[in-house]
Amino acid sequence: MGDRNGAAGHRLTYPGFLLRVLDRATDGTWRFYTWMFVLTAIALVGMNAWAQQVARGMALTGMSDHVSWGLYIANFTFAVGLAAGGVMMVIPAYLFHDRDMHDVVIVGELLAIAAIVMALGFVVVDLGRPDRAWHLVPGIGKFHWPISMLTWDVVVLNGYFALNLHVVGYLIYTRYLGRRPDPRWYLPFVFVSIVWAFSIHTVTAFLYAGLGGRPFWNNALLAPRFLASAFVTGPAFIVLTLQLVQRFTRFRVPAGAIDLLVSILRIASLVNLFMLAAELFTDFYTGGHHAAAARYLWFGLHGHRELVPWIWSALALNVGAAVVFLTPALRAHRAVLNGALVATFAGVWIEKGMGLIIPGFIPSTLHELVPYTPTLAEWKVTAGVWALGLMVFTVALKVALQAMTGEMRAPDAPPLDEAEEAPSHEGSSHAEVR
Amino acid sequence: MSDDPRPTRRVALKVLGASLGAGAFARALAPLQQIEKYTSPAEFLQKHYRELSRDELHAVLRRLEGETKNRYGREVTIRDIRPTEGVQFAYALNLSVCIGCRRCVEACHVENNHDRASHQSYIRVLEMEQGSLDMERGRTDYDHAVPAPGHFYMPVQCQQCQNPPCTKVCPVEATWQEADGIVVVDYNWCIGCRYCEAACPYHARRFNWRAPEIPADEINPQQSYLSNRIRPQGVVEKCTFCLHRTREGRLPACLEACPTGARVFGNVADPDSEIRWVLEHKRIFVLKEELGTMPRFFYFFDV
Numbered sequence: 094m095g096d097r098n099g100a101a102g103h104r105l106t107y108p109g110f111l112l113r114v115l116d117r118a119t120d121g122t123w124r125f126y127t128w129m130f131v132l133t134a135i136a137l138v139g140m141n142a143w144a145q146q147v148a149r150g151m152a153l154t155g156m157s158d159h160v161s162w163g164l165y166i167a168n169f170t171f172a173v174g175l176a177a178g179g180v181m182m183v184i185p186a187y188l189f190h191d192r193d194m195h196d197v198v199i200v201g202e203l204l205a206i207a208a209i210v211m212a213l214g215f216v217v218v219d220l221g222r223p224d225r226a227w228h229l230v231p232g233i234g235k236f237h238w239p240i241s242m243l244t245w246d247v248v249v250l251n252g253y254f255a256l257n258l259h260v261v262g263y264l265i266y267t268r269y270l271g272r273r274p275d276p277r278w279y280l281p282f283v284f285v286s287i288v289w290a291f292s293i294h295t296v297t298a299f300l301y302a303g304l305g306g307r308p309f310w311n312n313a314l315l316a317p318r319f320l321a322s323a324f325v326t327g328p329a330f331i332v333l334t335l336q337l338v339q340r341f342t343r344f345r346v347p348a349g350a351i352d353l354l355v356s357i358l359r360i361a362s363l364v365n366l367f368m369l370a371a372e373l374f375t376d377f378y379t380g381g382h383h384a385a386a387a388r389y390l391w392f393g394l395h396g397h398r399e400l401v402p403w404i405w406s407a408l409a410l411n412v413g414a415a416v417v418f419l420t421p422a423l424r425a426h427r428a429v430l431n432g433a434l435v436a437t438f439a440g441v442w443i444e445k446g447m448g449l450i451i452p453g454f455i456p457s458t459l460h461e462l463v464p465y466t467p468t469l470a471e472w473k474v475t476a477g478v479w480a481l482g483l484m485v486f487t488v489a490l491k492v493a494l495q496a497m498t499g500e501m502r503a504p505d506a507p508p509l510d511e512a513e514e515a516p517s518h519e520g521s522s523h524a525e526v527r
Numbered sequence: 528m529s530d531d532p533r534p535t536r537r538v539a540l541k542v543l544g545a546s547l548g549a550g551a552f553a554r555a556l557a558p559l560q561q562i563e564k565y566t567s568p569a570e571f572l573q574k575h576y577r578e579l580s581r582d583e584l585h586a587v588l589r590r591l592e593g594e595t596k597n598r599y600g601r602e603v604t605i606r607d608i609r610p611t612e613g614v615q616f617a618y619a620l621n622l623s624v625c626i627g628c629r630r631c632v633e634a635c636h637v638e639n640n641h642d643r644a645s646h647q648s649y650i651r652v653l654e655m656e657q658g659s660l661d662m663e664r665g666r667t668d669y670d671h672a673v674p675a676p677g678h679f680y681m682p683v684q685c686q687q688c689q690n691p692p693c694t695k696v697c698p699v700e701a702t703w704q705e706a707d708g709i710v711v712v713d714y715n716w717c718i719g720c721r722y723c724e725a726a727c728p729y730h731a732r733r734f735n736w737r738a739p740e741i742p743a744d745e746i747n748p749q750q751s752y753l754s755n756r757i758r759p760q761g762v763v764e765k766c767t768f769c770l771h772r773t774r775e776g777r778l779p780a781c782l783e784a785c786p787t788g789a790r791v792f793g794n795v796a797d798p799d800s801e802i803r804w805v806l807e808h809k810r811i812f813v814l815k816e817e818l819g820t821m822p823r824f825f826y827f828f829d830v
Contacts, residue, residue, distance in 0.1 A: 119541050133548060141555040148561035150737030150760045151719075158733050161724040221719020221734065221761030224566055228575075228699040228718055235575050235700045235716070243698035243722055305818045306692060306728025382663060459651060459683060459730045460662040 106503060110269050117501050118488045124341070128487065132480040139477010142470045143218050151221055153470045159463035160454040162219070164471045167446035168478065169215035171326070173297045174319060174445065176208035176253065178327010180290035181357050182350075187283050193349030199264060199497065200331055200338070202257045203489045205290070209254040211482035218474050242300045249293045256286040261493065268496040271506030294319045307453045309386035312375075318368045322441045324361035325411075328354040329434040334490070336431070344494045355418060355430070362415040362437060369408075369444075385460070386452035394456065399464050404448050410440030564598075565738060565760050575700065576713040576752070587715075588752060595757060599741060603748040605756050608774045610707035616768055616823065617708070617795040618779075619805045620682060623829035625789040627652055627673040627680030634784030635684075638769060639755040640747050642739035649766035650684040650781060651730065684781070685710065685731035685766035686814060686822030693723035693732065693765075702763070708823050709768050711753040717762040724763060728815050729822075732765045768792070 121129075146153045156163045182201030185191040217223055228234035229247060238244040260279050267274040298316035305311055332354050339346045376387040388394050393401050414437035417423045417430060424430045456462050467475075495501040569590055573579075579587060588605045595603050632648045641647035653665035657677045665681065674680065691710050694702050701717040704710050724732040738760040750756040751771035758764045769779040773792070782790040793802035805811070809827040 137551050137555040144556045144558040148558040152736035161721045161734060224571060225718045228716060237698050237700045241696050241698045243696065304726050306726065457730055458728050459653065461667055
């Protein structure tokens with residue numbers, strides 16, 4: 094294999110690889126084309142709404158000087174959690190050498206990539222002046238690092254994006270060439286990415302937790318809670334994805350991987366609920382002004398109850414899902430388990446999306462109570478960013494899995510060798526999983 | 528699908544699909560063509576205020592005057608007025624005499640070329656219940672004869688904190704504290720993320736949700752770059768203690784409009800100033816002192 098390691102060799106094979114990726118990415122069944130067509134249509138509707146917002150001003154949104162962040166930043170927060178959640182596959186695969194998880198870990202890494210695209214998208218659509226985004230570029234703009242937490246977020250999100258892009262790209266390329274991946278070229282990056290995954294959600298929590306004027310956010314539990322809920326949504330999304338992969342592709346998903354992810358979900362959903370209980374106790378037992386936002390969220394304040402039905406639905410969805418994860422007789426039914434996965438995904442989306450962002454602004458810093466409802470334009474833009482993220486995820490997954498199964502290989506690649514499927518793991522924790 | 532017997536046809540279909548997609552994409556983004564209404568190549572490439580040379584700044588000011596003429600139909604003068612060495616501004620407000628008439632709110636609206644449609648102003652007046660400093664029991668939307676019995680009034684505007692949370696969070700240094708203590712925004716550098724608006728504990732910042740509307744004859748033509756010039760769409764703005772007036776020895780518009788003399792403004796570094804006398808002799812307090820923001824805006828009761 095050494096003969097093809099030279100840079101000259103890659104200069105020849107890499108363009109061929111990219112062409113092949115483009116070909117694979119745009120080829121598929123009628124199901125694939127329909128799915129991509131629908132997503133493209135939604136993304137275009139979103140882009141159009143965003144273009145109008147840029148041209149005519151953010152008055153097209155429901156935001157105001159009282160509630161100055163809304164649906165976009167809520168979804169941004171959730172998307173960062175989704176990106177961080179993928180690490181719950183990377184840790185078992187690489188730190189505990191779980192063989193089953195190792196086979197499918199690339200799904201978690203691809204989810205991280207797609208979710209970061211969404212997170213960055215949600216930041217861009219929230220900017221009043223996206224034409225000035227270059228002011229954020231270190232060197233040519235004025236990057237207020239290390240003082241502004243937002244600059245930290247720019248660093249960690251883009252860094253996490255690059256790390257995952259490198260690891261995934263390298264693995265797919267070597268699979269395409271039919272070579273065994275050289276651990277020196279990806280393992281160090283994998284280990285950095287594990288620490289980095291925690292950093293992206295911690296820094297995102299610090300964006301809010303660092304604001305003394307917003308008592309609802311200004312608490313030390315925010316970052317741990319962000320991580321706990323990220324480890325609910327990430328694995329939940331991946332378990333659903335793996336079942337779709339099993340059904341629609343030739344890729345074989347080991348059952349052990351799904352079992353392990355459900356085990357992780359059991360713990361993470363309980364930790365998330367426990368932290369919620371700790372927060373509710375602190376707010377409501379103490380009472381007073383610091384609980385005003387929590388009162389607005391859970392019970393309504395001065396006749397305003399906009400978020401009350403949402404947050405109780407979120408609680409019901411999360412508790413219901415936790416009960417399913419914890420009850421063997423229930424989770425044994427695939428349909429019930431899948432229902433619980435969807436439920437908790439939606440529950441966390443409400444809870445750490447609108448349920449976290451909006452009460453930070455209601456009541457306002459002068460204790461005024463100005464409600465917020467997203468406009469149709471905001472929903473369009475939000476749906477557009479989600480569609481874009483799902484498109485990235487679908488295409489990336491399609492290409493990656495075809496490389497993994499050997500459906501996409503270089504013309505001169507050596508024949509598939511079972512021994513090369515995955516690096517061997519001594520003392521695999523495989524047996525301990527169930 | 529790779530074993531398709533007609534690969535060229537397949538490729539042709541893909542190219543067709545991609546072209547249609549690209550066309551739809553261009554169509555979806557077409558509204559972006561309108562942004563030439565508020566930006567230009569010169570505006571796009573403009574450097575940060577503090578990095579502009581004297582000549583560059585001069586060119587920027589003339590360009591902005593031209594843009595104001597084009598868009599709002601009014602000749603204005605936009606100047607760059609710098610802080611004076613040894614001056615430290617502070618503001619004090621006597622809650623015993625404020626009657627809640629909101630003339631300061633109105634004066635700010637006119638002086639600072641605020642959007643007429645939203646009736647924007649940097650000042651909000653809270654009607655408070657006698658015997659409580661609890662803002663939760665105050666309200667800003669009172670609509671009756673003032674002063675109402677059993678109430679006192681507390682105008683709130685930018686507190687010009689010595690430890691401002693808003694400048695800390697700005698990712699692009701578009702807002703900072705000047706040598707005389709005034710916190711300013713470079714409206715041509717702000718990216719509109721509104722992080723400062725979330726960080727401010729005093730609701731002092733405003734965002735331009737759309738381009739401000741002002742009839743030409745209502746525009747205050749005496750403007751400065753860092754304060755009352757008409758702001759662009761999509762950027763954050765705030766009270767600047769009327770620096771275009773105060774840095775030249777005049778008083779803020781809100782103070783001049785006050786009919787009861789509740790407002791005291793001046794240079795605390797000057798031992799003979801009225802503001803210095805108030806800070807030394809009155810029992811003053813600041814809002815949300817526990818946050819450590821160290822406001823330069825003080826409140827006091829006379830009795």
